[in-house]
Amino acid sequence: MSAPARRTDAVQNRTRIVEAARAALAESRHVHLNEIAKRAGVGQGTLYRNFPNREALLAEVYRRDVEELVSAASALLAEHEPVEALRHWLDRVIDYAEIKRGVLAALEPVAWQDLVAHSHNPIEGALAQLLDAGKAAGSLRTDVDAHGALLLIAYLGRLERGEWESTARPLMNVILDGLRRPDADR
Known part of the structure; x- marks a missing residue:
């Protein structure tokens, strides 16, 4: 027992x-x-x-964040309209990116490259699920796919740590606004 x-x-x-x-x-x-x-x-x-070792712990932090981010897409779509689900998911991406930055800075390049390589497809799949729901609802553009949206989001990684708090969310809002169909109701 x-x-x-x-x-x-x-x-x-x-x-x-x-x-x-x-x-x-x-x-x-x-x-x-x-x-x-x-x-x-x-x-x-x-x-x-x-x-x-430290690397094993940091890799587990990273993997868990990826799992939570990926599983959140379905849960958010079950609770919200597609654009609002996408907005909540993008907020989680900002939190995830902040931790990712810390993990990648603390790991050796070979270790973090492997982690990033294994997380890219699941994250892109979760974003595709959100974008497809918005496209089907007529609220998101049909000419942008998950890969293109991730390229835009990835540029947030260039922000300096000191400007992250004040800049990341406003820029993510610009990305979200760019993904909306211009003729869709807001």
């Missing part, structure tokens, strides 16, 4: 560690594992059992 409880504890510990790492990345690019263990309320041994 105690094995399932430990298993639940292990899953909860792993989740707390990832959440603590994500929070630390939002604050600084310099993430120290002992600080993350303290934030998560676990010992260093627990952290290292789950993540043998």
Whole structure:
């Protein structure tokens, strides 16, 4: 009977560690594992059992953010009209991009290139789902696909960290406005 409880504890510990790492990345690019263990309320041994090194932990933060971003597309479409779902999803992209920047800055180039390569198609697929719903509803342009929209969004990565807060959301609104059909009701 105690094995399932430990298993639940292990899953909860792993989740707390990832959440603590994500929070630390939002604050600084310099993430120290002992600080993350303290934030998560676990010992260093627990952290290292789950993540043998810093790179493994940061890669898991990145993967979880991608999974959440991708799964959010369907959930948002179930709750909102396509343009509003897209707006909420793009807000999540901004949050995701901020963490992505921290992860990529903290990882070696070979490691982050592999992560980005594996996340591109699922993210593009989620965006295509949102755009297709808007096109079908007549609210989004039909001449822009997910690949083109991602190219526009990717340029936000060129923003300096200091200008991110004040600039990313207004620019994302410009992208959203550009995706709307000019003749669609707003």
